[in-house]
Amino acid sequence: WNTILDGIAGFLRDSAELYNGEPPDAKTIRSEYDFIIIGAGTAGCVLSNRLTEVEKFKVLLIEAGDAEQIFMDIPIVATMLQFTNANWDYHTEPQKAACMGMRSGRCSWPRGKVVGGSSVLHSMMHTRGNRRDYDKWAANGNTGWDYNSVLKYFKKSENMQIDELAKDIKYHSTKGPINIQNSHWRTPLSDAFLQAGVETGGKIVDYNGEKQIGYSHIQFTMKNGTRMSASRAFLHPIKNRENFHIIKKAMVTKILINPWKKQAYGVEFVKEGKKYRIKAKREVILSAGAINSPQLLMLSGIGPKGHLTEKNITTLIDLPVGYNLQDHWALGGLTFLINSTDSIRFENIATLNNVIDYFSQHTGPLSAPTGTEALAFINTKDEKNEDGYPDLELIFVGGSLVSQSAYKYAFSIDENIYDAVYKPIHDRHTWMVFPMLLLPESRGRIALGSNNPFDKPIIYANYFTDGGHDENIILYGIRKTIQLSKTKAFQKFGSKLHDIPIPRCAHHRFDSDPYWICAMKTITNTIYHHCCTAKMGPSSDPEAVVDSRLRVHGIKRLRVVDASVMPQVPAGHTNAPTMMVAENAADMIKEDWGIPI
Numbered sequence: 001w002n003t004i005l006d007g008i009a010g011f012l013r014d015s016a017e018l019y020n021g022e023p024p025d026a027k028t029i030r031s032e033y034d035f036i037i038i039g040a041g042t043a044g045c046v047l048s049n050r051l052t053e054v055e056k057f058k059v060l061l062i063e064a065g066d067a068e069q070i071f072m073d074i075p076i077v078a079t080m081l082q083f084t085n086a087n088w089d090y091h092t093e094p095q096k097a098a099c100m101g102m103r104s105g106r107c108s109w110p111r112g113k114v115v116g117g118s119s120v121l122h123s124m125m126h127t128r129g130n131r132r133d134y135d136k137w138a139a140n141g142n143t144g145w146d147y148n149s150v151l152k153y154f155k156k157s158e159n160m161q162i163d164e165l166a167k168d169i170k171y172h173s174t175k176g177p178i179n180i181q182n183s184h185w186r187t188p189l190s191d192a193f194l195q196a197g198v199e200t201g202g203k204i205v206d207y208n209g210e211k212q213i214g215y216s217h218i219q220f221t222m223k224n225g226t227r228m229s230a231s232r233a234f235l236h237p238i239k240n241r242e243n244f245h246i247i248k249k250a251m252v253t254k255i256l257i258n259p260w261k262k263q264a265y266g267v268e269f270v271k272e273g274k275k276y277r278i279k280a281k282r283e284v285i286l287s288a289g290a291i292n293s294p295q296l297l298m299l300s301g302i303g304p305k306g307h308l309t310e311k312n313i314t315t316l317i318d319l320p321v322g323y324n325l326q327d328h329w330a331l332g333g334l335t336f337l338i339n340s341t342d343s344i345r346f347e348n349i350a351t352l353n354n355v356i357d358y359f360s361q362h363t364g365p366l367s368a369p370t371g372t373e374a375l376a377f378i379n380t381k382d383e384k385n386e387d388g389y390p391d392l393e394l395i396f397v398g399g400s401l402v403s404q405s406a407y408k409y410a411f412s413i414d415e416n417i418y419d420a421v422y423k424p425i426h427d428r429h430t431w432m433v434f435p436m437l438l439l440p441e442s443r444g445r446i447a448l449g450s451n452n453p454f455d456k457p458i459i460y461a462n463y464f465t466d467g468g469h470d471e472n473i474i475l476y477g478i479r480k481t482i483q484l485s486k487t488k489a490f491q492k493f494g495s496k497l498h499d500i501p502i503p504r505c506a507h508h509r510f511d512s513d514p515y516w517i518c519a520m521k522t523i524t525n526t527i528y529h530h531c532c533t534a535k536m537g538p539s540s541d542p543e544a545v546v547d548s549r550l551r552v553h554g555i556k557r558l559r560v561v562d563a564s565v566m567p568q569v570p571a572g573h574t575n576a577p578t579m580m581v582a583e584n585a586a587d588m589i590k591e592d593w594g595i596p597i
């Protein structure tokens with residue numbers, strides 16, 4: 001009984017912390033603020049915190065989704081959040097070269113619609129990318145975004161709780177709001193993954209430190225075994241700031257722009273069926289994410305003229321909004337069978353004892369983020385170069401599609417394919433790797449479905465449309481993973497490649513290159529790093545939408561601050577880079593309004 005009571009007490013403590021921590025809806029809304037931020041996602045939360053440090057700045061944050069809930073912070077259930085209202089639930093358009101084994105040929109692209117945005121749905125993997133990513137941004141005309149300049153912003157957000165990494169103060173900090181830690185619980189298979197890396201000539205590294213290439217357990221944005229969303233890190237501490245207001249369940253439908261002055265002066269939004277117009281004295285800041293930010297720009301008259309005209313929208317400025325869409329994608333789980341019972345199987349871990357462990361101490365398998373445990377960054381051009389630029393990531397999971405039925409639905413895998421390939425092993429212990437492309441050459445696009453802000457935008461993922469580079473990197477990752485599976489470390493568990501072929505690829509010899517290329521185009525998985533649709537670049541860059549201070553070209557008092565502005569997707573997951581973008585932007589905004597930084 002005592003243990004059960006401990007669990008209940010822990011549950012109540014967590015609920016109270018979350019419920020009391022998140023800033024509530026503003027009771028009254030002013031008619032004018034200094035800054036209006038659209039979207040309380042990763043970037044919007046960081047910006048709200050940093051801008052309200054200046055007492056005279058009155059800031060309104062508008063979020064389409066509702067409050068974060070306690071179950072959202074339980075790491076193991078992250079994938080299941082995609083089945084809730086906290087997901088915008090987007091899907092790609094069918095295409096010939098990818099997602100062919102997904103329901104209706106569409107890949108599922110979830111995005112967070114909740115206070116905290118996609119940082120509430122995400123798998124909490126904390127990776128910064130490579131220094132060359134940012135040096136490239138700067139070399140393309142974006143002053144202030146080279147690695148030496150942005151490193152301080154990565155550190156500014158960070159509260160590194162992994163002791164041996166925290167000692168490296170050149171790369172880490174313990175003073176920022178977002179906690180970074182290793183998972184409290186993982187399978188022994190993740191150690192095998194690291195050992196297999198070493199057996200095949202790799203090194204164990206801190207991939208957010210001096211050199212990125214190598215193998216590691218994952219650094220997570222977690223606090224004491226629970227999810228630390230951008231809202232918990234950046235909004236909870238400013239709950240009592242008088243110059244900060246938030247409105248939830250409010251959908252911004254248009255940015256108000258004076259067509260003669262070409263100057264933004266406010267926003268229009270709808271809450272509970274009622275339309276509001278609020279003014280921004282200084283700036284409107286768009287942080288609605290890489291799908292919704294371009295949608296809102298286009299709805300407001302900023303975008304490709306031909307497309308806007310087609311949708312009956314008057315063009316204020318002709319810019320390539322929505323183009324340059326980039327992502328990271330992978331073969332949806334290269335699966336291996338094992339002869340032990342060491343992997344995660346949901347039915348084994350969803351026990352009362354584990355629930356009690358989680359709520360009383362935040363330990364046990366429920367504190368393991370979706371089963372994702374370790375990773376490797378690899379440079380396929382020169383694996384031995386310890387300071388190389390990785391173009392491949394292997395994401396190790398201590399289970400597979402058969403460990404949790406949520407995966408099948410979340411990834412949107414066609415029922416017939418699932419039944420043929422995975423049903424025969426549905427009760428087996430397994431592990432899998434997502435071989436993920438890091439520096440894609442294919443480019444997609446976000447377009448408007450209509451001029452109705454409540455209609456979903458159209459997503460052309462255009463995976464594998466670059467002529468071969470992208471598929472070859474994933475193929476390399478498949479071969480590398482098979483090599484790892486044959487090491488002593490993995491053979492201790494009797495690891496064996498799952499070899500039931502995908503029916504639509506069965507005309508190729510199993511394990512031949514054409515087979516795997518067919519497989520990756522059938523079970524194609526986004527790793528959710530959608531970005532780059534309002535590209536940062538000088539006005540001489542025909543693809544640029546914002547300048548290096550993130551101001552929309554040709555429109556005054558309007559900035560975009562979120563993953564959309566990245567010129568190229570970094571060689572890492574995008575949450576930490578988005579926080580960095582917002583930290584850097586906050587200083588730029590302060591500077592532009594005469595506040596010393």
Ligand SMILES: Cc1cc2nc3c(=O)[nH]c(=O)nc-3n(C[C@H](O)[C@H](O)[C@H](O)COP(=O)(O)OP(=O)(O)OC[C@H]3O[C@@H](n4cnc5c(N)ncnc54)[C@H](O)[C@@H]3O)c2cc1C
Nearest residue numbers: 039041042043064117118122123124125252289563573575
């Ligand atoms: C399932 C999933 C797993 C992921 N896993 C990882 C991971 O492990 N590690 C990692 O680094 N990254 C991961 N990512 C990516 C990472 O979460 C994003 O790159 C990051 O959160 C992007 O931040 P953002 O501010 O650009 O957008 P978001 O965080 O998506 O924020 C946009 C916000 O704007 C709101 N909004 C949109 N339109 C409107 C409107 N019209 N009116 C009002 N509000 C609006 C949205 O509701 C949302 O809250 C994952 C993402 C997903 C979806």
